Amino acid sequence: MDIMEMLAARRTYRRFEQKAVPQDVIDDLIEAVRLSSCGANRQAVRLVIVNKPEDVARVQPLVKWAAYLPPEQGTPKADEQPTLFVAVVQDTSIPGDLDTDTGISLANLTLAAWAKGVGSCIMGAIDRPRLTELLGLTGCQKLHTMVALGYPSHTARVVPMTGETGVKYHLDENRDYCVPKRSAEEIARYL
Ligand SMILES: Cc1cc2nc3c(=O)[nH]c(=O)nc-3n(C[C@H](O)[C@H](O)[C@H](O)COP(=O)(O)O)c2cc1C
Structure with a gap:
């Protein structure tokens, strides 16, 4: 697929088919992050893959969906939940602009997923203390975001922003x- 078509369709997805994301796609996500550009090539981003159904179920109550929508619209129901979570973690013992590096990793990860038809939702509204414990993060490992993933059961499209x-x-x-x-x-001008 053309990269511009990819970027237009790679939206945030919040309802999913109850079908596992296969290992070869998980391998791609890891590789997409491994190959990411980063300051001084220091490579401080780490991932924790949560793909066992019982672990995915433990993460689900610790993330918050769609702040702009009432829960009955924006929160996935039991049969719409993501089937995979990836925790994106920073090794803060490594110096640098880790948030920029992590953003690039998130972009690569979600694009690699979408290239295989897997939709995603980057999640910052998360219960960090409880997830840190559940994921077994220690010392300098700082949880940045969770990414929820799965095969989408809805579509998403860009619309023009209006006053309304x-x-x-x-x-x-x-x-x-x-x-x-x-x-x-609105977002770009020529000097
Ligand atoms: C850093 C970051 C944190 C986000 N946190 C959440 C979240 O906690 N819950 C959620 O439902 N969506 C979350 N989102 C998804 C955004 O709401 C979504 O990207 C935005 O509405 C634009 O939609 P788009 O990704 O389709 O362009 C987050 C996105 C980013 C980049």
């Missing part, structure tokens, strides 16, 4: 996500 929409995503009549984005003219 503002930045808030919403669901259409089919419960598909509409994600307002600012115009090219």
Whole structure:
């Protein structure tokens, strides 16, 4: 697929088919992060893969979905839950601009997933203390984000941002996500 088509369709997905993400896709996610650019090539990003169904179920109550929507619309129901979580962790013993490095890793990971038809939701609204314990993170390992993944059971599309929409995503009549984005003219100018 053309990269611009990939970028347009690689949206955030929040409802999933109850079908496991296979090992070869998980391998791709790890490789996408392993190959990521980072300051001074220091490579401080670490991953914890949560793919056993019983572990995925333990993570589910520790993440918060879709702050712009009421829970009955934005929170996946029992048969819509992600089937894989990837914890994105920073090794803070390594110096550098770790948040920039981590952002690049997240972009690579979610694009590699989407290239295999796997949708994702990067999650910052998470119970860090309880997840840190559950994931067995110690010492200099700092939990940055969780990424929820699975085969989407809805679509998502970019719509123009208007005075009415503002930045808030919403669901259409089919419960598909509409994600307002600012115009090219608003975000870029030529000197
Ligand atoms: C750093 C970061 C944290 C996010 N945290 C959450 C979250 O906790 N829960 C959630 O449902 N979505 C979360 N999102 C998804 C955003 O809401 C989503 O990216 C945004 O609405 C734009 O949609 P798009 O990804 O389809 O462009 C997060 C995204 C990023 C990049």
